[in-house]
Amino acid sequence: MEQQFQQEVMMLATLKHPNIVRFIGACRKPMVWCIVTEYAKGGSVRQSLMKRQNRSVPLKLAVKQALDVARGMAYVHGLGLIHRDLKSDNLLIFGDKSIKIADFGVARIEVQTEGMTPETGTYRWMAPEMIQHRPYTQRVDVYSFGIVLWELITGMLPFQNMTAVQAAFAVVNKNVRPIIPNDCLPVLRDIMTRCWDPNPDVRPPFAEIVGMLENAETEIMTTVRKARFRCCMTQPMTAD
Template identity: 85%
Template sequence: MEQQFAQEVMMLANLKHPNIVRFIGACRKQMVWCIVTEYAKGGSVRQFLMKRQNRSVPLKIAVRQALDVARGMAYVHDLGFIHRDLKSDNLLICGDKSIKIADFGVARIEVQTEGMTPETGTYRWMAPEMIQHRPYTQKVDVYSFGIVLWELITGMLPFQNMTAVQAAFAVVNKCVRPVIPNECPPALGEIMARCWDANPDVRPPFSEIVKMLASVQEELATSVRRARFRCCMSLPMTID
């Protein structure tokens, strides 16, 4: 516990990005160990989705939130870190509605990963290579992001009809993944499918994910502008 506490303090103190929770300070006195970060009054993304009672988030908001996470993770990976527990519980909503990544207690520098602790993280979001105790890379975070993106699009808990252990067994032994909704834009469905591919080499880096999501965001904005234009053109014109 002491080592994990020191690890998180050192890591948070060195992470400075708009989509990473801001470190303020740490206290380690007898019986009182705490890490102080900026306040995220919106709570976690999982709490936000639970309040919506499995109703999907408006697509524009979901894509914007996913972009926040992808940008934050691109920064983390550029520094050579692996989060290892990326999930909706560890994504915080701030006052300006931006998403910030938190909980770096199990994060590690990407080195020779054979010696890393297996099964670090949470089964519903965990990459199959971690579940199987195989060597892993930063691509385990990409897998977890694919599950988070599915959560944002559907508003649901992944594998909600299974226990966590059942979900892990299904992911590894049956290649089961959450079902992508029919109404999901194909571009977003492709991002999810690539992110949670069983082969880590197929999963795109976060720098590419940011570009793909930015393209989806621009496409959505263009569709809204076109819809408004058509609406204006359909209004009756009066001539004085």
């Protein structure tokens, strides 16, 4: 526990990005071990979705928040780090609805993973190679991001009809993934399916994911503008 505490303090103290929770200080006196960060008014993404009774957030906001996560993770990976426990519980919502990544207690520098803890993270978001105790890379975070994106789009808990262990078994042995809604934008469907591909080499890096999400954001804005234009054109003309 002491090693993990020190690890998180050192990690947070060095990370400076608009989508990483800001470190303020730490205390390690007997019986009082704590890390102080900036306050996230909206709680975690998972808490927010539970309050909404697992109803999805508006699509425009979901993509914006997914972009926040992807940009933060692109920064983390750019430093040669792996988060290893990216999930909705570790994504904090601030007053302007932006998201910042938190909980770097199990984050590590990417090295030869034979010497790293094989099973670190949370089953519902965990990449199959981690579940199977195989060597892994930064692409385990990409897999987890695919699950998070699905949560933002659907508002639901991944594998909600299974226990965590059942979900892990299904992911590894049956290649089961969350069901993508039929009306999902093709670009978002593509991101999710590529992110949670069983082959880590197929998963896109976060820099590429950012570009794909920016395209999705543009597509959504264009669709909204067209819908508003059609609405205006169908309104009856009135005399002055």
